[in-house]
Amino acid sequence: MSTPILICDDSGFARRQMARSLPDGWDVDISFAENGEQALELIRQGKGDVVFLDLNMPVMDGYQTMEAIRQQDLPCLVVVVSGDVQAQAREKMLALGALDFIRKPIDNDKLSNILSSYGIYSGERHSSGARLKKAQAQHEASTDKPNAPTSKEDQLDACREMVNIAMGRAGENLAALLGEFIDLPIPNVNLIESNELSMAIAEINRNDSVSAVSKGFISEGISGEALVIFNDTNSQNIVELLKYPPSASSDKLALEALMDVSNILIGACLNGLSEQLNVAFSHTHPVLLGQHQGLSTLLSDNVQRWGKLMAIEIGYAIKSKDIAFDLLLLFPGDAMNHIYARLFNDGLVTQDKESL
Structure with missing residues (x-):
């Protein structure tokens, strides 16, 4: 059974980078959010068992989103992915319930190790890994944004x-x-x-x-x-x-x-x-x-x-x-x-x- 993954970042470029950094063999269905408000709605819909959450976003930032997840006891595991790696930022998000904190740009090996250490990703390859490709293709088509920006x-x-x-x-x-x-x-x-x-x-x-x-x-x-x-x-x-x-x-x-x-x-x-x-x-x-x-x-x-x-x-x-x-x-x-x-x-x- 595929794992519902939610990538929340206000940058389309960052969202695509994050999707490509996921382990090749992980059987996932990916959804995307541009801010915390969108992310919360998708989590409620069951589309974010695992959430990769940015901190600096408009409308609702990562801190506010994490607080809402905790207050509403939403069923998801959160990994923070951010360029802001201040010790205070890390401590605050971990105290709110985030599993871990990954620095941008993403180290793919570190990401895989974090997912494995929490039992989220076993490291086994699945024939249905094509779902990742399909989800990315659908996302890029829906946003009309190919891999290399042209506009x-x-x-x-x-x-x-x-x-x-x-x-x-x-x-x-x-x-x-x-x-x-x-x-x-x-x-x-x-x-x-x-x-x-x-x-x-x-x-x-x-x-x-x-x-x-x-x-x-x-x-x-x-x-x-x-x-x-x-x-x-x-x-x-x-x-x-x-x-x-x-x-x-x-x-x-x-x-x-x-x-x-x-x-x-x-x-x-x-x-x-x-x-x-x-x-x-x-x-x-x-x-x-x-x-x-x-x-x-x-x-x-x-x-x-x-x-x-x-x-x-x-x-x-x-x-x-x-x-x-x-x-x-x-x-x-x-x-x-x-x-x-x-x-x-x-x-x-x-x-x-x-x-x-």
Whole structure:
């Protein structure tokens, strides 16, 4: 008898990646959900004996979904599959009843070992393994999304998932340094003209005075610029959280804090992108673009030359300390084709088994 499997993730790319990572011989019937609300309904319909659950999703995220599963005593086993691998995130989900926690991108051998250790998958091969192929084919047909994205929407979805994984890596590093839980958002990915960037960011960051640190990076046709933008009202809170000795002026400590946090965020995020794209980025030294200035002043000289660009905004927050800052990854238009080519030929897709 086949096992009802539910894959819940807001990214179509991630859902297909997860489906391909399931053991070849596992006799399963797969259903898909884009958020926790959809997942709960499918579980009630008996379509999710085993649930693979993402954390960062719209409508209802993984934490809310897991709480609802527990409160309603729904009959399912949950394995969290997420780019957010902070210790606090893992502890919270396990306390709510999740079986285990798998880091994205998925290690197929680790997944099989986890399924076997809980008696979910015996390792035996079944002739009915074709159900997996059939379910994937039906899903891809119903969503009109083949294995390799062809539309801009599909490409942006794949890039969003790539950044989601890298974002989680940066959040994990920052959480370890600060000893605080980092709230991670769904990355905002857009194709815009460079002269629209200031306006787009102003919709996210409405503060009149900000500080920003910039770091350039380049590798094999892929170049870009990373910016960390801080609200000036956050500076003292960050200094206190980092517990610097009071041996310098407040302005000097604030600058040191901005540079340290920026190096951690940008470095970890770029390392996450490097691993997925199979490239090695060369980094420039971090540069303070300015302190206590208007946002348009900080950005105008850095991106106007690019024309069209892909702008990725990640809004990190430490709610317990009333701290928020934005990480921006900016790629010029001519770098996007290289990203797509590596993502679907050399990067994430190569971690899957042979295409079904």
